[in-house]
Amino acid sequence: xxxxxCIKRVPDMESRFKIAANGVSIDETGLKFDISDFDAYAxxxxxxINEKAGSGETTVxxxxxxxxxETIRKALSMGADKGVxxxxxxxxxxxxxxxxxxxxxxxxxxxxLILFGKHSLDAxxxxxxxxxxxxxxxPCLTAASKLEISGSKAVARRELxxxxxxxxxxxxxxxxxxxxxxxxxxxxxxGIMAAKKKPLEVKGAQLGEVRVIVEKMELPAERPPxxxxxxxxxxxxxxxxxxxxxxxxx
Amino acid sequence: MSAERVLFVFVLIVAAGFxxxxxxRLVQYLRRGRDDHRLDHPARRLWNVLRIxxxxxxxxxxxxxxxxxxxxxxxxxxxxxxxxxxIVQGIVPGFTxxxxxxxxVYLAYxxxxxxxxxLVLAAVAFAFFRRLVLHPRRLDGDKTHHGDAYFILGMIGxxxxxxxxMFAFDGAANPGALGPEKFVSRPLAALLAGxxxxxxxxxxxxxxxxxxLLVLFFLNYLPYSKHLHVVTxxxxxxxxxxxxxxxxxxxxxxxxxADVEQFGANDVAQLTWKNxxxxxxxxxxxxxxxxxxxxxxxKPLSPRKVVINTRQRLxxxxxxxxxxxxxxxxxxxxxxxxxxxxxxxxxxxxxxxRACVQECPxxxxxxxxxxxxxxxxxxxxxxxxxxxxxxxxxxxxxGSPWAFSxxxxxxxxxxxxxxxxxxxxxxxxxxxxLYWVGCMGSxxxxxxxxxxxxxxxxxxxxxxxxxxxxxxxxxxxxxxRMGNEYLYQMLARNAIETLDRxxxxxxxxxxxxxFHQLGNEFPQLGGMYEVIHHSTFIERLLEEGRVPLxxxxxxxxxxxxxxxxxxxxxxxxxxxxxxxxxxxLPIAKLVEPERSRDxxxxxxxxxxxxxxxxxxxxxxxxxRTEELLATGADTIAVACPFCMTMMADSVKSREADARVxxxxxxxxxxxxxx
Numbered sequence: 067x068x069x070x071x072c073i074k075r076v077p078d079m080e081s082r083f084k085i086a087a088n089g090v091s092i093d094e095t096g097l098k099f100d101i102s103d104f105d106a107y108a109x110x111x112x113x114x115i116n117e118k119a120g121s122g123e124t125t126v127x128x129x130x131x132x133x134x135x136e137t138i139r140k141a142l143s144m145g146a147d148k149g150v151x152x153x154x155x156x157x158x159x160x161x162x163x164x165x166x167x168x169x170x171x172x173x174x175x176x177x178x179l180i181l182f183g184k185h186s187l188d189a190x191x192x193x194x195x196x197x198x199x200x201x202x203x204x205p206c207l208t209a210a211s212k213l214e215i216s217g218s219k220a221v222a223r224r225e226l227x228x229x230x231x232x233x234x235x236x237x238x239x240x241x242x243x244x245x246x247x248x249x250x251x252x253x254x255x256x257g258i259m260a261a262k263k264k265p266l267e268v269k270g271a272q273l274g275e276v277r278v279i280v281e282k283m284e285l286p287a288e289r290p291p292x293x294x295x296x297x298x299x300x301x302x303x304x305x306x307x308x309x310x311x312x313x314x315x316x
Numbered sequence: 317m318s319a320e321r322v323l324f325v326f327v328l329i330v331a332a333g334f335x336x337x338x339x340x341r342l343v344q345y346l347r348r349g350r351d352d353h354r355l356d357h358p359a360r361r362l363w364n365v366l367r368i369x370x371x372x373x374x375x376x377x378x379x380x381x382x383x384x385x386x387x388x389x390x391x392x393x394x395x396x397x398x399x400x401x402x403i404v405q406g407i408v409p410g411f412t413x414x415x416x417x418x419x420x421v422y423l424a425y426x427x428x429x430x431x432x433x434x435l436v437l438a439a440v441a442f443a444f445f446r447r448l449v450l451h452p453r454r455l456d457g458d459k460t461h462h463g464d465a466y467f468i469l470g471m472i473g474x475x476x477x478x479x480x481x482m483f484a485f486d487g488a489a490n491p492g493a494l495g496p497e498k499f500v501s502r503p504l505a506a507l508l509a510g511x512x513x514x515x516x517x518x519x520x521x522x523x524x525x526x527x528x529l530l531v532l533f534f535l536n537y538l539p540y541s542k543h544l545h546v547v548t549x550x551x552x553x554x555x556x557x558x559x560x561x562x563x564x565x566x567x568x569x570x571x572x573x574a575d576v577e578q579f580g581a582n583d584v585a586q587l588t589w590k591n592x593x594x595x596x597x598x599x600x601x602x603x604x605x606x607x608x609x610x611x612x613x614x615k616p617l618s619p620r621k622v623v624i625n626t627r628q629r630l631x632x633x634x635x636x637x638x639x640x641x642x643x644x645x646x647x648x649x650x651x652x653x654x655x656x657x658x659x660x661x662x663x664x665x666x667x668x669x670r671a672c673v674q675e676c677p678x679x680x681x682x683x684x685x686x687x688x689x690x691x692x693x694x695x696x697x698x699x700x701x702x703x704x705x706x707x708x709x710x711x712x713x714x715g716s717p718w719a720f721s722x723x724x725x726x727x728x729x730x731x732x733x734x735x736x737x738x739x740x741x742x743x744x745x746x747x748x749x750l751y752w753v754g755c756m757g758s759x760x761x762x763x764x765x766x767x768x769x770x771x772x773x774x775x776x777x778x779x780x781x782x783x784x785x786x787x788x789x790x791x792x793x794x795x796x797r798m799g800n801e802y803l804y805q806m807l808a809r810n811a812i813e814t815l816d817r818x819x820x821x822x823x824x825x826x827x828x829x830x831f832h833q834l835g836n837e838f839p840q841l842g843g844m845y846e847v848i849h850h851s852t853f854i855e856r857l858l859e860e861g862r863v864p865l866x867x868x869x870x871x872x873x874x875x876x877x878x879x880x881x882x883x884x885x886x887x888x889x890x891x892x893x894x895x896x897x898x899x900x901l902p903i904a905k906l907v908e909p910e911r912s913r914d915x916x917x918x919x920x921x922x923x924x925x926x927x928x929x930x931x932x933x934x935x936x937x938x939x940r941t942e943e944l945l946a947t948g949a950d951t952i953a954v955a956c957p958f959c960m961t962m963m964a965d966s967v968k969s970r971e972a973d974a975r976v977x978x979x980x981x982x983x984x985x986x987x988x989x990x
Binding site: 078080081082098100249251252253254255256257258 | 695702713
């Protein structure tokens with residue numbers, strides 16, 4: 067089966083973030099980047115589908131500057147067959163612009179299945195997948211926690227609050243992937259070596275007009291440190307006073 | 317030439333020819349393995365042969381089987397001189413060394429033949445007794461070849477019996493021919509006084525034939541037996557690196573750019589010829605397996621089985637000599653050493669503690685085979701316990717096998733007035749010593765106390781040191797031990813770059829894994845530093861009287877020191893930590909557990925086991941803690957953050973009334989105030 071997986075390069079979420087001097091993005095110095103977690107699940111799902119079928123082709127598509135080639139290689143080292151970089155100076159905040167660029171690439175690709183992570187770990191908009199489906203006129207299923215392919219049909223499971231639903235839909239389709247569906251494999255050195263020789267095509271991203279922009283970015287307010295006001299019953303009056311006047315919870 | 321002599325010469329040529337043909341075959345099979353240069357430092361290698369081979373230094377580690385084996389081995393060496401004499405007699409009748417040896421030397425030689433024949437016979441009798449009655453546990457398991465052992469012992473016994481019979485009947489046939497130097501065969505001959513001389517002479521002659529034929533049969537049986545070690549083990553000791561030359565326990569760097577089909581070994585062809593020679597040299601004594609912490613606690617790993625399997629698979633794959641081979645159901649080329657002989661679970665059970673390597677009397681390197689196969693699993697197939705993936709990913713992303721923020725690495729030092737290298741360089745200073753804290757020491761709450769204790773000692777002694785702080789990052793040793801050489805080299809090169817940027821020369825560290833990696837394995841990648849473990853460093857400071865200690869006596873603790881594998885067996889540091897405790901706290905009573913020093917039992921955390929679940933059998937740290945507490949100690953001292961975690965966990969879970977401390981904490985507690 068011909069499968070496309072759209073992936074994104076994101077910073078490691080364990081990092082200590084700083085706002086860049088321009089005030090609208092994070093300072094990338096010292097940050098480690100990797101494929102976004104949900105996107106890695108999506109790659110794994112694609113690989114497993116094709117492994118099970120014994121044939122097929124998995125293409126990974128990533129939008130961004132040349133550094134994203136590293137992310138594409140990571141997916142190739144896991145076992146994807148080819149990569150496409152939709153080259154852009156940066157990844158815009160406008161999901162529709164991203165979706166349009168992706169749809170332009172996907173439109174004539176002959177893909178039977180297009181996979182996304184349910185949302186990126188950094189921006190978390192979750193918009194690109196659904197918008198691509200709309201632009202291509204394909205059925206769309208979000209946050210799948212299980213995906214079974216049988217012929218030209220697919221069945222997906224979605225986790226709900228206290229329940230789960232199974233949905234059937236025809237292919238081609240767009241599916242966004244939730245966590246827990248499959249553990250992304252760790253690339254072997256053999257895979258890493260093989261990935262260096264796999265095709266990676268670079269094309270300009272047809273973003274069109276970008277209408278949503280980041281105006282300002284700020285870090286969450288730091289929590290004030292705890293304070294010890296005393297010990298034992300003697301400290302109680304002061305505690306009550308502070309809870310009334312400072313914390314205003316009483 | 318008599319018909320008998322012709323017959324003998326014919327038998328001799330056939331036997332020698334067949335033996336040399338088989339030796340050539342065995343050498344040919346070794347060529348299936350990869351190249352490995354093992355001719356460096358020939359003097360050191362010869363010394364190993366003398367010490368470990370000829371003097372039986374490692375064999376004698378077992379007080380029961382050791383002398384028994386040494387008796388047989390030395391007996392064989394001495395008796396071989398006699399065998400040569402006897403064989404020459406078959407070609408040149410009446411030949412004797414007496415023709416050219418000075419009389420006293422010949423008499424001594426003659427006496428030695430009697431003495432060692434009796435000694436070997438006694439040793440063989442004891443070997444039978446040991447196997448049949450004492451029944452040591454280590455000889456069982458792994459489908460060892462007991463029948464082969466009895467057959468060989470029987471043959472050795474037969475050789476001695478025919479030899480002594482020949483001497484004795486010879487004496488009976490020629491009364492007065494045996495001098496007092498034949499102190500065994502002369503009394504035997506006296507017992508045969510009633511036998512007619514002609515009969516005695518013909519029995520003696522028959523004994524000679526039997527003896528010589530048995531020698532030739534024995535020689536030709538060896539290539540089909542686990543007793544091939546008779547032929548190979550001295551060579552194996554010569555070619556082995558397990559007792560030097562070079563640093564012990566070092567994993568060799570792989571060429572990751574190599575254009576190869578696969579990385580690591582899943583079959584014998586990817587092992588080195590030396591690994592295959594190990595297979596020839598194993599006589600299944602089981603000392604390795606008996607010392608293996610995984611095996612002792614019920615895990616599926618047996619280092620002996622790894623070696624036996626290597627030999628079996630080699631013989632199977634080359635269609636070679638049926639060297640105690642097993643017959644398989646599937647086709648030979650569909651089978652591999654991995655999975656068909658050795659399972660993944662066996663390989664992942666290894667703590668890399670080196671106890672097996674330490675014990676092997678013929679210097680087999682079981683660990684190298686295990687490590688090469690782990691490399692295959694990870695690098696070629698990405699097959700490993702799932703718990704390892706987060707550790708790998710975290711090392712890659714965060715520079716530590718645990719998911720802590722790299723920004724917090726130097727947090728323990730806040731408020732302690734300890735400069736980072738960056739700060740020192742910015743101030744125009746170049747600290748003499750770098751304190752490499754390590755991931756455990758930086759992030760683990762318990763280990764951080766050791767880190768602070770050691771830093772306090774350094775400060776109290778006025779050592780000019782700095783840390784790397786946020787710039788420190790894992791050197792990759794855990795990845796290497798878990799088979800991920802790719803990740804290891806990435807991290808190691810990165811660490812070397814950082815160290816070289818600050819022109820670091822001397823490094824101290826409280827972690828034996830960091831100590832081993834930085835000091836012994838970094839040179840492979842060009843990182844050359846003098847690395848000192850904190851036990852040695854503190855001991856030197858104490859010896860030089862530079863540590864300002866309190867004058868009061870302190871607590872009279874009973875301390876059991878637990879040896880870290882990477883400090884002890886890998887680096888021979890046994891005394892420094894003990895001496896540190898003695899010097900810092902002279903009234904402390906040091907007690908030793910049953911397994912200590914180079915026989916010390918692993919804590920269970922090495923070889924990446926720290927990051928794996930221990931699902932099978934008894935927990936290794938429980939086994940070790942029980943042993944340490946059995947000494948009556950109230951304090952368990954360690955010199956490794958990994959051992960600390962393992963021991964502390966186990967002490968806590970059994971609610972034992974004992975403290976686990978690092979040796980640095982013992983010393984820091986004794987620092988004079990101010």
